[in-house]
Amino acid sequence: MTAQLAASAEYLPQAQSAVQSIDWLAVAPPTVTALVALGVLLADLFLPPARKALLGWLSVAGLALALLSLLPLLDGDREAFCLQGKAEVCSYTADRFTLVVQLLVLGGALFTALLSMTAIRDSKTPAGPATAGELAATGEGAVTGDAATAGERAARGDGAAAAQPLPAGEFWFLLLCSAAGAALLPASRDLATLVVALEVASLPAFALVGLRRGEARSAEAALKFFLSSVTATAVTLLGVSFVYAATGSLFLTEIAEEVTHVDGQLQTLVETGVVLTLVGFAFKTAAAPFHFWVPDTYVGAPLPVAAYLSVVGKAVGFSGLILVTVLAFPSYGKDIWGPALAVLAALTMTVGNVAALRQGADRAFSAVRLLAWSSIGQAGYLLVPLAAAAYTDDGPRTIGSTLAYALMYAVVNLGAFAVAALLARTKPLARIADFRALYAARPVTALVFAFFLLCLAGLPPGIIGLFAKVTVFATAVDAGLGWLAVVMAANVVIALVYYLRWTALLFRSAEGAEGTEGAEGVAGAGTGAAGAGAAAAGSGEGAGAGAGAGAGVAVGGSAGGVAVLPVPVPLKVAVSLTAVVGVVLSGAPQMVLRFADMGLFGG
Template sequence: MTAASTASASTASVIQSVDWVAVAPPTIVAVVGLAVLVADLFLHERNKHLLGWFSLVGLAAAGLFLLPLTDSHNSARAARSTFCLSGPRDTACSYTVDEFTLVVQLLVIGGALLTALLSMTTLKDARSADKGLPEGEYWFLLLSSAAGAALLPASRDLATLVVALEVASLPAFALVGLKHGDKRSSEAALKFFLSSVTATAVTLLGISFVYAATGTMHLTELGAKLGNVDGQLDTLARTGVVLTLVGFAFKVAAVPFHFWVPDTYVGAPLPVAAYLSVVGKAVGFTGLILVTVVAFPEYADVWGPALAALAALTMTAGNVAALRQRSTRAYSAVRLLAWSSVGQAGYLLVPIAAAGYADRRTDVLESTGATVAYALMYAAVNLGAFAVAALVGRTKALNRVSDYRGLYARSPLSALVLAFFLLCLAGLPPGIIGLFAKVTVFSAAVDAGLGWLAVVMAVNVVIALYYYLQWTALLFRAPEGEPVRHRIPVPITAAIAVTAVLGVALSGAPQLVLQFAEQGVR
């Protein structure tokens, strides 16, 4: 259908036929978001909780609409594209559904779904404590952000990419600042907003430079044209490439754009922090992969070393800061998770940097595949850790690491599960999937000849083990005082169960995610 339409579109490129099935997942999420906003106006205060269920169903439906797309990309090697422009020689498309898109969309929608589950309890608790988070707005913002995040992996031109990036980020600022009357919350939102907007501005400047040098926005065309830029324009293009990367470096919270992370995570409602740490990061990495590997392969000598240095700095900064967290400080559990997510972002950057050193196309695909595989593991495990943190946060409002002491005595299952998640993040058995995800990252680095980066990462793994294991050990210590059992709300239980099952299943069959590191994500 698409091929036929593009052939006939040469006469009138203004009239486009849209492949609705291909664009369904982000569209559904966006439409459901709008519907929630409208429904919020007409619903009685009593029935507001229905909005949450509606959003859940919407996200699940969007996830289901990924299914028909999986066939099409298997049967035909050519990916499914829409919003295409027919050039004189070839067509360039703005929206492409290939394996990479699908995997990231799955991650985004799955992550949003789990966030929604966690949010149900948070909103309910806020309602009963009369601290009222505005529910309609909350769901609308969450869904909008998820829609942007789902759009991003499919976008194949710089303009769509930036729009998707902003659609994913702007609602997130509002979500962070949503706690009414909470000074820390609004301060965090402002911090987040200002640093993000600066980064976006720089990116836009970079994009305009690149556009000026090449005259195209489409990533594939950029990849072809950047190779033979006019000699005079070379500096311009080079600067453009670097500036474009800055915005994405901010999204993944790479050094030196990582300072917003801990305060933002602490200030935001916990599910939002979980969302930012997983989906927000996935967005940044997807953008980074698209820009570097698809659009700027010609400048691999620029971004390869830059990303390698960034990876080393990011993981070291994140892990060292996490190491220095005192366990008795208020919100130290969330802070620890925040800093550890900075450290994990460093690991995620390693394969992308390695792609910059690869000689063959397959190596590039394998490297980016390693990032995707690691991100999938990280998403499941980190959301799980946040879910348990949300559970503990219900009874211990300060959510300090020391509050986890003796969790095993209070609630054995959630303690075991949290220990499993933390060891997955640390990459030690029994967290087998974490171990093998790290092995793929290491092997990408070793394969690309980045021995020094592998050694830096090795040291970081040891540092990270220290604080993860310290926390884990705390779970099994004798509790202070009498253990009090609390009823665990169903949505949180569901979220913990889903992530735990995912983690255990992946540990038994790591191939499920690691296949992306083998074949690469096409």
């Protein structure tokens, strides 16, 4: 008996060292989101079809609660799942970097939920919110090219008539699961947790892209997204395995120490691991030449999902890239990942902006394609401070410029997608040409959309976009990357062309406005829809007798009349919210730019 007690006492310290501490307050944001996802899944089993809309409101409330759980974490850094005897070695850390990224991803998920409530409701009708007669009156049934007629689209299986409604329960569960993984990733401080969080964020996104059953375009987009992401995961896991084999640890802080003392025989192994890990995350961030899946994926996905991928998906990729470079591999900055990311930044912004410049206004889904290529160009700008971090003495502080730019980009890009979703309710082909004369029909909505485009371009009154670009530009100059600063300046000029061209289209007169009866109907809708546009942007003004509580979408009738479709409250709130936040940030840009001069890791 005494011998058994002695053996137990000898084993007890070893057992205690394997026990990790848990700070439930620190892990609250991803935990709350995951619990709400399970609640939605269970509620979907019992709610009748007529009450499925409650799942959307439950999801919105859950994401809002997850955002509120960030407030208690503002007092200081908190850790969870730390090793006994090594308090500084933890798998989960809620520092300033974590909180900023969690604010971005949970806010983006909440915005996506607002957009999705309208998308799910509209998908229950064969042709969306507009009737077949209204679509014919606007000419949507006479478009040549990829979507010639509704009948041809249905025959190919990729038209609205062939698509089935979005399943509400599955949609909300997948969205919340992806958001939970996205909220976990920035807090991950070991490679195992990092990869798991990355996959939890990515796997539900595959299904979200292909959730429009019976639509070939959606299935193709999901397949491309799946194959590219699986490839990225495989490459990342191979790189992680090489790093673990060389260092014997998965914790980022321990890896940073061990790689400086790696045996010469293992040096090639760890360098290969670093390169493969970077390549894997380059897929996730849609950096060129690993960007090929983006345009088709955005076009095939429901618009709210495309908006989610353009912001939250990028935040996930960049967060992982920041963690592995700045925290795990700082000693390889100047030799490996610094030059590689600088080249990727230049290539990504150039490919994205040049491709966006070439988008034809009359091509089906050209508006979504332009936003997709624009997001690739913006990813190039986001890579600049990360590349510069390799050449500065304080790399973790330099990457604050990436977060500042990401916050600006998230707000205005989500707003641009919200306006595109608003117009897509009656213009399902989502062409750039469909935005022509938007100001005449919906002046406030046109002004809000123009503001978003100018922010992305970096022109006043989009002050926040201008200052964010200047901050990113300054990091390249300060790091001695003058050539990268020149490339960025050239790309900003290229981007100005297509952003300003799209903005000017909003204020042009309708094509063939004079002498056509249908155009007169649209022009006559200008006064009535102006109030609707104001409501959509949060002004609260009414639009006609039947739309006092919401905005309206004007559709020209066959005899010059006007049909007004009320804009649902969630969509109106989404447009209004992004517009208000964008204006506030332009008035007080220091609210996000302060992250560029702030230490985000530790302390």
